[in-house]
Amino acid sequence: xxxxxxxxxxxxxxVLTVPALMLFVGVLLIPLAMTVMLSFHDWGQxxxxxxxxxxxxxxxxxxxxxxxEMFWRTFRIAILTTLLTAVLGAPEAxxxxxxxxxxxxxxxxxxxxxxxxxVVARTLxxxxxxxxxxxxVNKLLMSLGVMRSPIPFMFTETGMIIALAHVxxxxxxxxxxxxxxxxxxxxxxxAMSLGAGPATIIRRIIMPQILPGVLSGAIIVxxxxxxxxxTPAIIGGRRLKVAATLAYDEFLxxxxxxxxxxxATLLLVALVLIVVGSNALIERRYAEVFR
Amino acid sequence: MAxxxxxxxxxxxGAQTVVDDFSLSVGKGEFISFLGPSxxxxxxxxxxxxxxxxxxxxxIRLEGKDLTAIHPAKRGLGIVFQSYALFxxxxxxxxVAFGLEMRGVPRGERAKRVRAALAMVGLxxxxxxxxxxxxxxxxxxxxxARALVIKPSVLLLDEPLSNLDAKLRExxxxxxxxxxxxxxxxxxxxxHDQNEAMSLSDRIVVMSQGRIEQIGTPQETYEKPASAFVxxxxxxxxxxxGTIDRTVAPTQLxxxxxxxxxxxxLGGAVTVSVRPERIGFGDTGLSAKIITRIFQGNHxxxxxxxxxxxAIVIRQNDGKAQPAEGDAVRLTWRSEDMSVRARAGA
Numbered sequence: 001x002x003x004x005x006x007x008x009x010x011x012x013x014x015v016l017t018v019p020a021l022m023l024f025v026g027v028l029l030i031p032l033a034m035t036v037m038l039s040f041h042d043w044g045q046x047x048x049x050x051x052x053x054x055x056x057x058x059x060x061x062x063x064x065x066x067x068x069e070m071f072w073r074t075f076r077i078a079i080l081t082t083l084l085t086a087v088l089g090a091p092e093a094x095x096x097x098x099x100x101x102x103x104x105x106x107x108x109x110x111x112x113x114x115x116x117x118x119v120v121a122r123t124l125x126x127x128x129x130x131x132x133x134x135x136x137v138n139k140l141l142m143s144l145g146v147m148r149s150p151i152p153f154m155f156t157e158t159g160m161i162i163a164l165a166h167v168x169x170x171x172x173x174x175x176x177x178x179x180x181x182x183x184x185x186x187x188x189x190x191a192m193s194l195g196a197g198p199a200t201i202i203r204r205i206i207m208p209q210i211l212p213g214v215l216s217g218a219i220i221v222x223x224x225x226x227x228x229x230x231t232p233a234i235i236g237g238r239r240l241k242v243a244a245t246l247a248y249d250e251f252l253x254x255x256x257x258x259x260x261x262x263x264a265t266l267l268l269v270a271l272v273l274i275v276v277g278s279n280a281l282i283e284r285r286y287a288e289v290f291r
Numbered sequence: 292m293a294x295x296x297x298x299x300x301x302x303x304x305g306a307q308t309v310v311d312d313f314s315l316s317v318g319k320g321e322f323i324s325f326l327g328p329s330x331x332x333x334x335x336x337x338x339x340x341x342x343x344x345x346x347x348x349x350x351i352r353l354e355g356k357d358l359t360a361i362h363p364a365k366r367g368l369g370i371v372f373q374s375y376a377l378f379x380x381x382x383x384x385x386x387v388a389f390g391l392e393m394r395g396v397p398r399g400e401r402a403k404r405v406r407a408a409l410a411m412v413g414l415x416x417x418x419x420x421x422x423x424x425x426x427x428x429x430x431x432x433x434x435x436a437r438a439l440v441i442k443p444s445v446l447l448l449d450e451p452l453s454n455l456d457a458k459l460r461e462x463x464x465x466x467x468x469x470x471x472x473x474x475x476x477x478x479x480x481x482x483h484d485q486n487e488a489m490s491l492s493d494r495i496v497v498m499s500q501g502r503i504e505q506i507g508t509p510q511e512t513y514e515k516p517a518s519a520f521v522x523x524x525x526x527x528x529x530x531x532x533g534t535i536d537r538t539v540a541p542t543q544l545x546x547x548x549x550x551x552x553x554x555x556x557l558g559g560a561v562t563v564s565v566r567p568e569r570i571g572f573g574d575t576g577l578s579a580k581i582i583t584r585i586f587q588g589n590h591x592x593x594x595x596x597x598x599x600x601x602a603i604v605i606r607q608n609d610g611k612a613q614p615a616e617g618d619a620v621r622l623t624w625r626s627e628d629m630s631v632r633a634r635a636g637a
Contacts (some may be wrong), residue, residue, distance in 0.1 A: 188380070193363060193438075209380055
């Protein structure tokens with residue numbers, strides 16, 4: 001091969017990636033960089049955005065306990081949602097995996113259901129069931145005399161966690177299911193032949209093998225819940241803000257774009273650190289199961 | 292007295308009968324193989340002994356006690372699965388120790404027995420290895436150690452060697468036989484490989500379509516097959532169409548230009564079965580032409596076109612001259628080397 005041809009063949013892969021690279025840079029990196037830049041700009045009620053470099057927004061977020069509360073609430077909701085999906089989703093996936101053909105596909109569709117419905121319609125559905133005195137379930141329970149006042153659901157963290165867990169469930173179930181697919185179909189029989197009872201089989205044989213699946217599902221659910229917008233916006237409204245709705249309000253209500261950008265950037269950085277950190281931890285801990 | 296006894300065991304899935312009328316008594320310390328093609332019901336039978344399936348009819352008894360009434364976890368049988376089914380999140384030692392742990396064996400004794408079991412299968416020093424970091428052969432050995440360490444009353448092997456390559460499989464066969472002889476555990480092996488069944492077992496149960504075709508020692512099933520299925524499944528065989536000629540006295544068995552005094556109790560159309568290594572080239576006998584001659588080191592393999600259809604002949608390489616391709620030969624064999632059956636549909 002001549003020198004020129006060799007050089008050309010070395011350059012070819014780079015040239016071929018240019019279109020995709022352009023798209024990546026154009027629609028992701030540049031807007032992201034601009035958002036980060038924006039968070040350092042100044043803003044005033046009457047002067048609008050001033051393109052200067054100051055730490056005012058970051059200083060405000062760091063010192064005002066309002067923002068600490070907001071981020072703490074965001075991650076508390078995300079953590080509890082993740083726990084709820086893990087506790088319900090892992091057994092759900094195990095049961096689903098043991099079902100026979102026709103039932104399996106039917107229930108898989110049921111589990112995937114929340115993903116097929118618009119997030120707004122689904123969340124409003126929850127509101128119709130539990131929303132205040134007029135919620136269907138609350139009305140029924142109160143008319144039956146089971147309870148005097150409606151179950152608090154709207155504008156509560158509990159309501160937000162339940163509604164989020166509902167839509168996040170498919171991610172957990174599918175992730176655990178993928179781990180279950182890797183299981184040797186005879187592994188439970190093997191454990192049983194060695195004298196293990198059903199509870200021991202689940203605890204000692206099945207659980208350790210699907211734990212990586214639970215953890216990777218947890219990473220997906222956690223990051224999606226922490227950055228979720230529609231569900232917290234509808235259930236929590238203006239009263240119970242999380243990081244995503246806070247950023248939205250700063251951008252579109254207060255029109256304080258730089259502060260909104262700082263909130264959004266902080267949320268992104270925190271999520272990336274948590275996800276990358278726990279992923280590295282999991283891969284090191286469960287190297288043998290992942291092989 | 293029989294140690295393990297299967298009494299007219301049957302298994303049905305819906306309308307389909309997978310195993311039917313399966314009766315067998317296994318003596319203590321015996322090595323039995325269930326041999327048959329896939330779908331013959333051999334694995335189903337093994338799973339009924341293990342307790343993963345319940346028989347539809349019949350009884351399974353171990354030392355006179357009804358085994359089907361005992362939960363699989365309490366049967367105390369050692370099982371080696373085709374896929375090994377090792378616990379991937381545990382080390383080799385933890386895998387082997389699991390059964391002892393379930394039995395509440397104290398830690399000190401457990402460690403000692405695990406070490407001994409791993410040493411027995413030649414895996415000393417691999418205690419802390421995880422299964423996925425081991426070769427197929429090593430995983431197989433861990434599975435065997437895990438099944439044997441609990442001192443099972445019966446060892447069940449479900450096609451344990453089928454995932455190994457040919458050379459390793461032969462090594463494991465020899466090792467398996469030695470281990471089984473040493474510890475004397477009653478063993479049942481499920482296999483579709485006739486060589487494996489013959490080299491390992493005391494007795495072979497040949498199965499076809501859910502039924503037992505023959506129970507016998509390897510020699511018996513090979514030399515005196517009870518049915519056409521057995522003779523074809525165990526090694527190569529030549530089937531020649533013949534007739535019993537009653538017009539002459541004494542009556543004669545005739546196949547092409549080969550003839551011999553007829554065996555008693557048969558008449559009309561018959562099938563004459565002869566193993567390829569029992570056929571020789573002579574001056575009289577079945578006329579044939581040699582189509583191909585293949586040299587295989589210790590023996591020659593001839594494919595012939597005879598009066599009664601294709602025939603295979605195997606001759607040992609004893610250094611003597613052998614007929615060449617295209618030669619006309621006469622095939623001959625001794626009466627005691629053939630088996631004669633009435634021909635179906637004739």
